[in-house]
Amino acid sequence: MGAPAPPAPVTAGGSPVAREVATLVDKYYLDRTFNGVDLKGKLAQLNGRELTEDQALDESTKLVSSLGDRYSRVLLPTAASKLGKYDVTGVGINLVIADSGAVTVGAVPPADSDAARLGVTFGDVVTAINGKPAEGMTSFDALEAIQSDGETVTMALKPANGGASREVTLRKAFSTKNPVSYHLVEADGGTKVGYIKLSEFNAQCKRRVREAVTTLQQQGASRLILDLRGNAGGVLDGALGIAGLFLERPLVLYVTDANGAFQPLYSREAALSDAPLQIWANAGTASSGEVLAAGLRDNCRASLLGGVTYGKGVIQGVFGLSDGGALIETVASYATPSREEINLKGIKPDESHTFISDVLGSSYVDADVKALAQLRNFRTTARVCADGSSPVRGQHAGESSLIASDGF
Helix, strand or coil: CCCCCCCCCCCCCCCCCCCCCCCCHHHCCCCCHHHHHHHHHHHHHHCCCCHHHHHHHHHHHHHHHHHCCCEEEEEEEHHHHHHHHHHCCCCCCCCCCCCCCEEEECCCCCCCCHHHHHHCCCEEEEEEECCCEECCCCHHHHHHHHCCCCCCCEEECCCCCCCEEEEEEEEEECCCCCEEEEEEECHHHHHHEEEEEECCCCCCCHHHHHHHHHHHHCCCCCEEEEEECCCCCCCCHHHHHHHHHCCCEEEEEHHHHCCCCCEEECCCCCCCCCCCEEECCCCEEEEEEHHHHHHHCCCCCCCEEECCCCCEEEEEEECCCCCEEEEEEEEHHHHHHCCCCCCCCCCCEECCCCCCHHEEEEHHHHHHHHHHHCCCEEEEECCCCCCCCCCCCCCCCCCCCCCCEECC
């Protein structure tokens, strides 16, 4: 899923990619000063030129580089195809919400996907998902409809070229690596602690964490540790979903977009476990890793141990381009549920801790688990936090048009 759809190319001749990029930056880029770039003037200049594909790529790259943002860039089609590991739909389609409210295909489907084989193209309008009318859906609604049970997804499409409407059935397939490993550790006194290592937030992360929690609890785990050390981030939807596995529809973060809109984002996931929870983090924990850690800590659902995190408090949106490439640009900043801005500062743990496994290697993880297995090092669902404050979680799931990926 992605941010709202890119506008239709203007009618000037040649490659429209540079105009697409400039228009998307003008509309969604977070820093409205554009680092001093005259974006309106640049758009006017591009609209008066007929560019080859190479010239359009060169103009696009120079424009985005001039913004001075380390996270924003233009990707060639070959590089854009590698973003498939962040495809949380499993069907190779990046669905976006157009300004009109229509659900559209916002990127060229990967060549090896069912969508590409069945002729789904950039700009197609999705009128129904699994029989549910798509009109009026938010990005969350569309994602939820696709992620429903079953190994296939049926979509009704209105082709971008104006042809007859049709239905396609797409198989769900995830080609990404499993980012989760887990095992049970028996600590002193026979306490069984479930250890879960999450290495990145990719398309499989939520499903794999759910499997890990379910299996560990079936094996008798009465406490859980979620290790986010070295997790540099990935799909924001993964952090939202995993937070909801441990707390019923929590407030996970606040985002501020390019229009200055300040809005809360809640998880829509059904809670799976109320077992006491502990999170490990360090300076390599960034982006979506920080979102998840802070979301559970601020809701008094987990204790946070380790070191200060990286401090990446901005979110990138991925926008498909008509040539099959993509624009990655910073579209929002975020704050934790307690409204703490963490960009360039990081999140301070509840307790600073040097892990044995950081010094002697990952084979010593069990020693770390046993050393931190006492109940005082965990938190569980509570009406009042340990410091006497109230949890910040909300009462219902919120809506947002922003489903972005970060940590690229």
